[in-house]
Amino acid sequence: MTEETPMGLEANREALYALMLEAEREKALAMLLDHARRHGFQSAVSEVLEPVLERAGEAWLRENLSLAQGYVAGKIAEDLLVAAAEIGGDLKLDVKGPVVIGNVEDDYHSLGRKMVAVFLRAAGWKVIDLGNDVAPSQFVDAAVEHGARVIGASAMMLTTAENVRHLRTEIDARGMGGRVQLAVGGAVFKLRPDLMQEVGGDGTASSAIQAPELFERLWAQSLEAEGA
Amino acid sequence: MKDILAITCGIFQAEMAALAPRFPRLRFVHADSMLHMRPDLLQTHIDDLLAEHPSGKVLFIYGDCTPRIVELCRQPGFAKTSGINCCEIMLGREEYRRLRKAGAFFFLPEWSMRWRQVFERELGFAGGRGAGEMLREVHSHLIYLDTGVMPVPQALLQEISRELVMPVTVLPTGLNQLEQAVEAAQERLDG
Numbered sequence: 001m002t003e004e005t006p007m008g009l010e011a012n013r014e015a016l017y018a019l020m021l022e023a024e025r026e027k028a029l030a031m032l033l034d035h036a037r038r039h040g041f042q043s044a045v046s047e048v049l050e051p052v053l054e055r056a057g058e059a060w061l062r063e064n065l066s067l068a069q070g071y072v073a074g075k076i077a078e079d080l081l082v083a084a085a086e087i088g089g090d091l092k093l094d095v096k097g098p099v100v101i102g103n104v105e106d107d108y109h110s111l112g113r114k115m116v117a118v119f120l121r122a123a124g125w126k127v128i129d130l131g132n133d134v135a136p137s138q139f140v141d142a143a144v145e146h147g148a149r150v151i152g153a154s155a156m157m158l159t160t161a162e163n164v165r166h167l168r169t170e171i172d173a174r175g176m177g178g179r180v181q182l183a184v185g186g187a188v189f190k191l192r193p194d195l196m197q198e199v200g201g202d203g204t205a206s207s208a209i210q211a212p213e214l215f216e217r218l219w220a221q222s223l224e225a226e227g228a
Numbered sequence: 229m230k231d232i233l234a235i236t237c238g239i240f241q242a243e244m245a246a247l248a249p250r251f252p253r254l255r256f257v258h259a260d261s262m263l264h265m266r267p268d269l270l271q272t273h274i275d276d277l278l279a280e281h282p283s284g285k286v287l288f289i290y291g292d293c294t295p296r297i298v299e300l301c302r303q304p305g306f307a308k309t310s311g312i313n314c315c316e317i318m319l320g321r322e323e324y325r326r327l328r329k330a331g332a333f334f335f336l337p338e339w340s341m342r343w344r345q346v347f348e349r350e351l352g353f354a355g356g357r358g359a360g361e362m363l364r365e366v367h368s369h370l371i372y373l374d375t376g377v378m379p380v381p382q383a384l385l386q387e388i389s390r391e392l393v394m395p396v397t398v399l400p401t402g403l404n405q406l407e408q409a410v411e412a413a414q415e416r417l418d419g
Contacts, residue, residue: 023358066352071362106312108328110366133329157312158295191267192295 041091057209102130123212168200178225331368
């Protein structure tokens with residue numbers, strides 16, 4: 001494997017971003033695989049894909065990115081992870097975590113959660129995805145079983161987001177507050193930023209693309225809480 | 229006497245026109261159903277409507293489409309139709325959940341007519357490319373809810389089914405659930 005020049009990397013990132021905006025998944029994957037062949041999968045992820053996803057996250061915050069483009073960004077990341085798993089190589093998968101995610105009770109809007117899972121996995125997290133309509137006890141049981149320090153709960157509407165309170169209660173009732181950090185997300189949390197605290201969340205992110213950064217922060221908070 | 233302002237999602241405009249004689253106290257104001265895609269704009273629109281009508285009772289014929297609706301309806305003088313979205317309002321809670329769990333994605337008459345606008349302009353799937361793939365991640369089939377206010381657009385449904393690559397079925401719902409939901413909301417308003 002060889003090292004890419006800074007200019008070459010920047011050109012690759014620009015090219016990948018353009019392909020993502022144009023929903024050219026196959027071309028995007030081909031470009032990333034070409035990079036991986038020359039420089040390794042780890043470089044393809046950390047030096048090309050992740051900076052592009054960060055840029056996409058910033059565009060999402062400025063509302064310059066459509067849901068379709070965000071979705072395509074997730075699929076490109078997923079395509080690369082699948083290829084890396086099939087081909088093998090140097091990509092470090094499942095080196096962080098594990099973390100548990102799911103849609104809260106009564107919530108079936110799974111697309112956002114699935115995108116969170118993809119972006120977390122691309123960033124090296126081992127993700128236990130519990131699916132839709134997950135009861136508070138199921139979340140906490142899974143966190144205990146897998147030793148997860150972060151639970152990610154997704155909800156789209158105010159009424160389902162309010163079910164996060166029951167999850168907060170369950171975590172605290174089992175004496176796991178602090179050690180188990182609660183990440184919350186979904187469209188309503190962007191619309192009502194104060195809702196995260198109201199329902200007892202420990203942190204939120206405004207898009208799936210920013211989930212890895214949030215989970216890093218919460219994982220560190222868990223370690224701090226346990227050390228204190 | 230029309231003493232209740234009924235702020236109604238445009239997705240129900242034809243259905244509520246059919247039901248209007250049963251609700252003589254409701255004064256209907258319709259909002260563009262595409263605001264569902266922009267909850268922040270929907271919120272602003274509702275605030276503007278309420279500023280124009282500062283007194284009197286308000287009934288929302290809406291799902292939980294923006295937190296503002298839900299929170300207002302916890303106050304006296306406001307009520308909404310029960311249901312997290314328009315499909316649940318049309319189907320009732322149990323049937324909606326049963327079908328949703330089975331993988332259904334629903335189309336109501338008004339949105340069926342505007343489906344390209346939803347997927348291409350609002351969600352950004354240029355030429356509809358990728359929309360079906362995204363839907364198929366979480367849904368297995370399409371259900372058109374035939375409320376009975378217009379002929380079932382068979383050709384259009386086949387076009388949607390073909391382009392999204394998902395089977396479509398027609399489920400006659402009539403207007404009973406919607407009528408009951410509005411009736412119950414009006415009772416809560418008076419209660």
